[in-house]
Structure formats: structure tokens, C-alpha cells
Amino acid sequence: MIKNLKMAALALVCSAAGIAQEVEFTEYNLDNGLHVILHQDKTAPVVSTSVMYHVGGKDLKNEKTGFAHFFEHLLFEGTENIGEGEFMSVINSNGGSFNATTSLDRTYYYETFPSNKMELGLWLESERMLHPIIGESGVETQNEVVKEERRRSYDNRPYGNLLQVVQGNLFSKHPYKDPNIGYMEDLDAATLKEFNEYFDEYYAPNNATLVVAGDFEVKETKKLIEDYFGPIPSGNEVNRAFVEENPINTKVTDTFHDPNIQLPMLILAWRTPGMATKDAKVLDMISTILSQGKSSRLYKKLVDDQKQALEASAINLAFEDYGAYAILSLPQGDTKLDTLKKEIDEEIIKLQNETISDREFQKLQNTFEKRFVNANSSVSGIAESLATYNVLYGDTDLINEEIEIYRSITPEDIKRVANEYLNENQRAEIYYLPKKDDVE
Known part of the structure; x- marks a missing residue:
């Protein structure tokens, strides 16, 4: 349903801020549990297609760290219908831009295209969700990429381990105690079976939210979403046990x-x-x-x-x-x-x-x-x-x-x-x- 909220609540408060416009959107669920949010904005001929998975650095596999960040890279490797290393070139050659980020709590992929390429964005994200190739070659390639990122952004960068040190001192039981990128020894020790199990557990439609924002027609887009994402099987319910930390009472x-x-x-x-x-x-x-x-x-x-x-x-x-x-x-x-x-x-x-x-x-x-x-x-x-x-x-x-x-x-x-x-x-x-x- 369309969320029509009061414009008065978002009006001008100060000249520096200007006018905060209401963001109207439609949201609904597919039968497989995928949550869909549509925001139509025809002021410019662009459209953003994104998927956020509720999986991040805190979600371990057999007590091994770094899987979610690793998958941020791995899911650009290719699919059954997109050749190895071609995911990004497809976006670039069609005038699009893209990125992906992983936090301790979620992973986010998005593409922004000219509005006439909106269907391409939906296809790419459905391919990532339904047909990824998780094999030895891709795992080995991305393992080296992540190691280099670890060296560049953490180990060889001034103050690069600052956040890791803070987390390690504030948390003793919760997975927030470990760095989002994980420990390289954990990724080296991970098996291909563990990577596939991790994908099956977290990268299913019922653990994801799809957002389409920009210049598109709602009726047409709903049909395309059903066509591309509707056939994807729902995964098992993700069970997260909240890890409670004891209060810090002593410095x-x-x-x-x-x-x-x-x-x-x-x-x-x-x-x-x-x-x-x-x-x-x-x-x-x-x-x-x-x-x-x-x-x-x-x-x-x-x-x-x-x-x-x-x-x-x-x-x-x-x-x-x-x-x-x-x-x-x-x-x-x-x-x-x-x-x-x-x-x-x-x-x-x-x-x-x-x-x-x-x-x-x-x-x-x-x-x-x-x-x-x-x-x-x-x-x-x-x-x-x-x-x-x-x-x-x-x-x-x-x-x-x-x-x-x-x-x-x-x-x-x-x-x-x-x-x-x-x-x-x-x-x-x-x-x-x-x-x-x-x-x-």
C-alpha cells in the first residue's frame, strides 16, 4: 500500500535544511518471502535497483568469521547465465554504476541505470540470488582479493586496526568482537561445502529486501519482479540467537x-x-x-x-x-x-x-x-x-x-x-x- 504521511511533519524548519519532501513508497511480499519496496520518482530518467540481505559480519559459519564480507565479493564472480568476471562489465557497458557494501549486520548490492535499463537491474539481482556459481575457482580468486584488502585497509594502513581494537575491548561474547572482514585463517580453513551452506542459509528471498527507486511504471515493474524473483525458492527461516553481553562495570x-x-x-x-x-x-x-x-x-x-x-x-x-x-x-x-x-x-x-x-x-x-x-x-x-x-x-x-x-x-x-x-x-x-x- 502507498504510505501517505503528513507533509506537515516534514515541512520547513530552518532555511539551512530546506523542505523535507515526503517519500512515498509501496511495499509488499512475494509468496517466497521477498520483501519488495517501490519508490517512483520521475524527476530524472534513472532507476536504482538494490537488494539488502539481512546478513553481516556477525553471522558466522561454524564459528568462522568473514563469510558475509567474502560473499560481497564472491557474488560478483558470475552466475549460470553471466560469465566469470562479466557481472561488472555488463553494468558498465549499459551505462550503469554499481557498488556493494557489508556491515556487521547486513549486505547491500545496488545498480543505478538509465530508466530504460531497469529490467536489466532486476535480472542481474535475480541471477545473483538464484544462479550464482560458488566454485573452487571463484573462492580462490576472491580469497586473494580479500587478503589484499585486509593488507591494504587494515594491516598496512595507519590506524587501520582501530575499529577491530575497539570492538575487541567492548565485546567478549557477541560476534561484534570480531572484525567485519574476518580473520584470514578462518577463510583459509573454510571449505567449499561451508560456503555453499552459508549461501543457502542467508541469501534466500525470505532474508532479503528488494528496492526499486526512480523512473519506472509501477504495474510493469511489479510484473517484472514477479517474473524474475517469484520462481526463486524460499529458504529456511533464519534463526538468530541474540548474544547478550554482561554490562561493563569496571574500566x-x-x-x-x-x-x-x-x-x-x-x-x-x-x-x-x-x-x-x-x-x-x-x-x-x-x-x-x-x-x-x-x-x-x-x-x-x-x-x-x-x-x-x-x-x-x-x-x-x-x-x-x-x-x-x-x-x-x-x-x-x-x-x-x-x-x-x-x-x-x-x-x-x-x-x-x-x-x-x-x-x-x-x-x-x-x-x-x-x-x-x-x-x-x-x-x-x-x-x-x-x-x-x-x-x-x-x-x-x-x-x-x-x-x-x-x-x-x-x-x-x-x-x-x-x-x-x-x-x-x-x-x-x-x-x-x-x-x-x-x-x-
């Missing part, structure tokens, strides 16, 4: 040595609620208060005024089951990491004890209004938002309604959340240091 201290850096980094990290909670959105706002822009509290204090840091950033990493909140700082000159820690703690304590000013709060609201508008300013952005809200939040309507959650946040909420989650005894203090020759 964790860790040191990591990185051979690729010259400057040390201080990382303060907390485990926080999952992305669907209101408190996760309050933490987004706290990050903005602390470190977005040169007038933010940490940047102005540590970088501009006191010249103690080259960089100070607060980041809210909202995952499906839990979140990870981190404050990162690079010292300037002879500033000690413990000095930065003391200065950062002063700002956290201010948030816990002082209500932010009306002026700062209004600026914060304006920032999130603008961010909301920008996220849905393109067909491909709308497509990803629709898929994300459906798969990870269980509520596609949030594409129009989530801004109301941010609007409902008060200065008292900011103070409450800072007191509830950002305490010293609940965090990991990580000293991310240059590796010396004598350090193993």
Missing part, C-alpha cells in the same frame, strides 16, 4: 601497537544501545555537540584554544544489537595522552551536569534537519534508506518518521544519556601506540 585498559603510525592515539570507548533505540539517536546528537565542526566543544577546546590535539572526534557506531561509542584524540607536540583524557572527561562531565543552552540546542536540531534532507536527496540514497529501515529497524515508515524522533529529543535527554552510558567505569581506555622494534 578496561588496553594498549595496541601499530607499526604504521608515528603519532599515538587515545581512544575512549563505551558499549551502548542498538541503533533502533531512541538513546542511540541521542548519542548521535552528543557526537555532534562534541566534535562536529570547528565550533564543537572538543575541537574548539583541544585543537583551537589549547593547542593540545591535532584531532578530536566523537563517533557513534550504531549496530543492530548494540552500539559502540568512541572518542578519539591525536596529541599535538608533547601533550600526553593522559592529559587529553583529563580534558575530554571534563567535557563529558559538563554534559552530565549542565543542560546545553537554547542556542546550542537549536543549532543541533538544525543540523539534524539538514542531515535528514540530504540523506534522501537522491534516488540511490532513498533506495538505501528504504532498505535499511526495513531490514535493520523493521519499520520502512521511518524514512519519513525518524526525524520526529530527533525532534522529540530534549536537552534533558542529552544530559540523561550522558549520565547513563558515558561513565568512566563503563568504558575501555585504549592507548593506540606506534610499534617499536622491541615490541611484539
Whole structure:
């Protein structure tokens, strides 16, 4: 059914944000469980076709990591009807663009074509779902690709293992403790049988959401979707057991040595609620208060005024089951990491004890209004938002309604959340240091 939501709820709030247009969409299920979302927009002759699978780095196979990220690559190898290595060339030769990404919670594939090539996008994604070739050759090829990515983006990149270190300190049981890319020894040890079993378990229509957004005719597109995706057999129901972590009640201290850096980094990290909670959105706002822009509290204090840091950033990493909140700082000159820690703690304590000013709060609201508008300013952005809200939040309507959650946040909420989650005894203090020759 068409989601007709109130335009008044998405009207002009500030001149910087402009007008947030309602995103209308139709959603329904095929008999095999595939969830379909259609968003028609004829302002430009382009169409985005995307599929989001509810599988990510947290979904292990026989306790082996990295399978979902591996499949992000592997499912471009070819199908029964697309030759090896031809998937991407087919897209390029038809004027399209494409990408795929894997997070700890989901995998997302999309193509954007001229609108007269919309059917091609549907065929490609149906081929990926129904007819992939998962064989020794493709597995070996992509294993080398992933190893090179691991070397380039993690092991040989300055601060490349930062997120892995944060996750490992905040989680001890949940699969979020492991890197999204996985450990190479796990992929080396994986069998072809395990790869095929993993595909059968997670890459079925009942674990996927298809989004078509852009310039198309609804009736014609529904028929094409039924033709291409309707015959794909439904898979078994995916059973996910939530892995509960014990609360962190005592400060964790860790040191990591990185051979690729010259400057040390201080990382303060907390485990926080999952992305669907209101408190996760309050933490987004706290990050903005602390470190977005040169007038933010940490940047102005540590970088501009006191010249103690080259960089100070607060980041809210909202995952499906839990979140990870981190404050990162690079010292300037002879500033000690413990000095930065003391200065950062002063700002956290201010948030816990002082209500932010009306002026700062209004600026914060304006920032999130603008961010909301920008996220849905393109067909491909709308497509990803629709898929994300459906798969990870269980509520596609949030594409129009989530801004109301941010609007409902008060200065008292900011103070409450800072007191509830950002305490010293609940965090990991990580000293991310240059590796010396004598350090193993």
C-alpha cells in the first residue's frame, strides 16, 4: 500500500535544511518471502535497483568469521547465465554504476541505470540470488582479493586496526568482537561445502529486501519482479540467537601497537544501545555537540584554544544489537595522552551536569534537519534508506518518521544519556601506540 504521511511533519524548519519532501513508497511480499519496496520518482530518467540481505559480519559459519564480507565479493564472480568476471562489465557497458557494501549486520548490492535499463537491474539481482556459481575457482580468486584488502585497509594502513581494537575491548561474547572482514585463517580453513551452506542459509528471498527507486511504471515493474524473483525458492527461516553481553562495570585498559603510525592515539570507548533505540539517536546528537565542526566543544577546546590535539572526534557506531561509542584524540607536540583524557572527561562531565543552552540546542536540531534532507536527496540514497529501515529497524515508515524522533529529543535527554552510558567505569581506555622494534 502507498504510505501517505503528513507533509506537515516534514515541512520547513530552518532555511539551512530546506523542505523535507515526503517519500512515498509501496511495499509488499512475494509468496517466497521477498520483501519488495517501490519508490517512483520521475524527476530524472534513472532507476536504482538494490537488494539488502539481512546478513553481516556477525553471522558466522561454524564459528568462522568473514563469510558475509567474502560473499560481497564472491557474488560478483558470475552466475549460470553471466560469465566469470562479466557481472561488472555488463553494468558498465549499459551505462550503469554499481557498488556493494557489508556491515556487521547486513549486505547491500545496488545498480543505478538509465530508466530504460531497469529490467536489466532486476535480472542481474535475480541471477545473483538464484544462479550464482560458488566454485573452487571463484573462492580462490576472491580469497586473494580479500587478503589484499585486509593488507591494504587494515594491516598496512595507519590506524587501520582501530575499529577491530575497539570492538575487541567492548565485546567478549557477541560476534561484534570480531572484525567485519574476518580473520584470514578462518577463510583459509573454510571449505567449499561451508560456503555453499552459508549461501543457502542467508541469501534466500525470505532474508532479503528488494528496492526499486526512480523512473519506472509501477504495474510493469511489479510484473517484472514477479517474473524474475517469484520462481526463486524460499529458504529456511533464519534463526538468530541474540548474544547478550554482561554490562561493563569496571574500566578496561588496553594498549595496541601499530607499526604504521608515528603519532599515538587515545581512544575512549563505551558499549551502548542498538541503533533502533531512541538513546542511540541521542548519542548521535552528543557526537555532534562534541566534535562536529570547528565550533564543537572538543575541537574548539583541544585543537583551537589549547593547542593540545591535532584531532578530536566523537563517533557513534550504531549496530543492530548494540552500539559502540568512541572518542578519539591525536596529541599535538608533547601533550600526553593522559592529559587529553583529563580534558575530554571534563567535557563529558559538563554534559552530565549542565543542560546545553537554547542556542546550542537549536543549532543541533538544525543540523539534524539538514542531515535528514540530504540523506534522501537522491534516488540511490532513498533506495538505501528504504532498505535499511526495513531490514535493520523493521519499520520502512521511518524514512519519513525518524526525524520526529530527533525532534522529540530534549536537552534533558542529552544530559540523561550522558549520565547513563558515558561513565568512566563503563568504558575501555585504549592507548593506540606506534610499534617499536622491541615490541611484539
